[in-house]
Amino acid sequence: MIKTEQLTKRYDSLTAVDDVSFHVGPGEVLGFLGPNGAGKTTTMRMLAGFVTPTSGRASICGHDVESEPLKAKAALGYLPEGAPLYGEMTVRRFLEFIADLRSLTGARRSQRLGHVIEHLQLGGVLDQTIETLSKGFRRRVGLAQAIMHDPPVLILDEPTDGLDPNQKHEVRTLINDMARDKIIVISTHILEEVDAVCTRAIIISRGRIVADDTPTGLAARSRYHNAVSMQLEQPAQLAEARAAVAALPAVAEVEVSERDARLTALPRAGATILPAVSELAVRAGLKLKELHLESGRLDEVFRTITA
């Protein structure tokens, strides 16, 4: 359980995090979204006990991060932004160092070391120094460090930042694997990630929470929610189709993209327009390459909320 109450961090004149309160419970994967500089990293650093809050409180599994920092840290696995590591150490030495700091001993120590090495596929690079590793491997070492002691709570600051699509996919698979029995908070500014891994998303802007919802709930706020998008086979029909669709009573607005002969009809609030639009397409003899119902565009919601 992660709990924050009116968490605030001020630097001189700047309020980096302003009155942030939320709870995260078991089984939840919380996506922490926001533009760069919105206060995501500062919030996570306060949860991890690296930055002291100016006011307000935060606790990890019931342990206050200020009054019981060691207990809070013991319950937490944390991947700092950019996954800083000790570059001159070999992967093996580094993981052993972390296992020691996590007070793992005896059979449990070797079992956990074996587990993270296997789980993050680090077996092949154990004796390489960390500075010679690729970015993807370095991130994996960072994650290995975070899950070394099998913590109930994981906080990962931009775990996929700077990785290529394959590596991003790997990291997301890992997070999904762990999601069942852990509380996970990840920060990101990549919106596809929210759909891929999160059960809940908090959007933060200028230090304040501006939205707290499920990814589906957020998408539903989009003006594209329940919009109908279709692509025509003959671009020549575009103008004609546009006029016909716009004339439908439930359609609020029609957007046209000449480039790929695509037409998007936005519904009036609460209206369902798919049946009407598809019927119209048949009636008007429009040849369609594709027709689909949009669930909403997160990036558009994100821009609207944080602008």
Added chain:
Amino acid sequence: MRNVGIIMRRELASYFATPLAYVFIVIFLFLANVFTFYLGHLYESGQADLYPFFTFHPWLYLFLIPAISMKLWSEERKSGSIELLMTQPVELSEAVLGKFLAAWIFTALAVALTFPLWITVNYLGHPDNGAILTAYLGSIMLAGGFLAIGSCMSALTRNQVVAFILAVVACFMFLLAGFPLVLDVFRSWAPQPLIDAVASLSFLTHFESIQKGVIDLRDLLYFAMLIAFFLLATAIALELRKAD
């Protein structure tokens, strides 16, 4: 306190993972011998003791110790690994102490490697080995004082070069605290007790008797308190600035 040992071992191993340790030891031994033979005239003095050797230690340390201490915290802050370290279940004091001890043990190792000089004087004559041992102890205490100051300066900045320069200047002030260069700054305005207090902080005064082989508890206490003070200052500086 178990963490002190873990952090110390990691830190110490990291010295030897890069050329730093070897370069430092070679340069230290080279300069120590140059000073002893060319400036200290060990042979020409005709005495079987290591006085010419120890007498240059403060000056040798002035530039070489900050080269070790500069990376203690600046590097961690620059690379961000301080965030990794401080989000493990570790007390700040354990980290400060662990890293300082690693640097101290490393320096002590470099000093210990000057043992051929000790063998040499024993071969040449009959030196007072007790006095030599005391002087070694004093030299290591002095190195500890320099390192603690350097650790504090390193905690103040992310830039290692700045940390080096700050440490050299601060150590130089402590070295010469009993000399007119420093005292004149205070003489014009400060009351006599303060001037005496500043003068009593001088490294050289406290090192002088030890290097002659005289152990005065007050001298040892002086270095111990100096180290404690600057490690505390390191912790405070880190607490305030670690996330900047």
